Amino acid sequence: EVQLMESGGGLVQPGGSLRLSCAASGFTFSSYWMSWVRQAPGKGLEWVANIKQDGSDKYYVDSMKGRFTISRDNAKNSLYLQMNSLRAEDTAVYYCARTERVRAGYFDYWGQGTLVTVSS
Amino acid sequence: DIQMTQSPSTLSAFVGDRVTITCRASQSISSWLAWYQQKPGKAPKLLIYKASSLESGVPSRFSGSGSGTEFTLTISSLQPDDFATYYCQQYNSIREYTFGQGTKLEIK
Numbered sequence: 001e002v003q004l005m006e007s008g009g010g011l012v013q014p015g016g017s018l019r020l021s022c023a024a025s026g027f028t029f030s031s032y033w034m035s036w037v038r039q040a041p042g043k044g045l046e047w048v049a050n051i052k053q054d055g056s057d058k059y060y061v062d063s064m065k066g067r068f069t070i071s072r073d074n075a076k077n078s079l080y081l082q083m084n085s086l087r088a089e090d091t092a093v094y095y096c097a098r099t100e101r102v103r104a105g106y107f108d109y110w111g112q113g114t115l116v117t118v119s120s
Numbered sequence: 121d122i123q124m125t126q127s128p129s130t131l132s133a134f135v136g137d138r139v140t141i142t143c144r145a146s147q148s149i150s151s152w153l154a155w156y157q158q159k160p161g162k163a164p165k166l167l168i169y170k171a172s173s174l175e176s177g178v179p180s181r182f183s184g185s186g187s188g189t190e191f192t193l194t195i196s197s198l199q200p201d202d203f204a205t206y207y208c209q210q211y212n213s214i215r216e217y218t219f220g221q222g223t224k225l226e227i228k
Binding site: 059111 | 121152154156158162163164165166169175207209211214215216217218219220221222
């Protein structure tokens, strides 16, 4: 059974940093692109970033380039999101999602999400 | 950047109704479109991919159609479990994915 479990969310002050983790199981993690998707309270879904199977390619939504860094450790079956210079508008539930294998386009499995709150 | 626009934003319907949600892309995305269902407090669930392919395990009352810039999600006969928020997502390029703003389907 495919499972994705995020952790690392919490309350952080504006300008602070946070590192999210996603533990994957039930599939060959190193064979899939992976993504982070976020959802602000009461709002829609927003793709944040994705990363290639071997970590050699990474893409970000423009508004987060330079502040967020996606990475992975295939030996640990884990995905990460380092978030720096956090702003109130980064408050959201952050989901880890597996990207389907054929075109690396849509998200076929999602974690339960971890809440990040940016507030003083 | 490719923008995705869903309509309507909210839809009220009865159990048993046939409903259609529309998603329009700001430029052609061929058939690279997915649909998701999300219930409050839960992660999204994949329903449809490549515009019209039904994900395994999803009831056949859900169907998708379209290509280019205009797409639809149809639920042929609404069931109580279908009341949720629905999102479209384009994946024309691996460098950029975009979701629609969502359509909330409510019980009338």
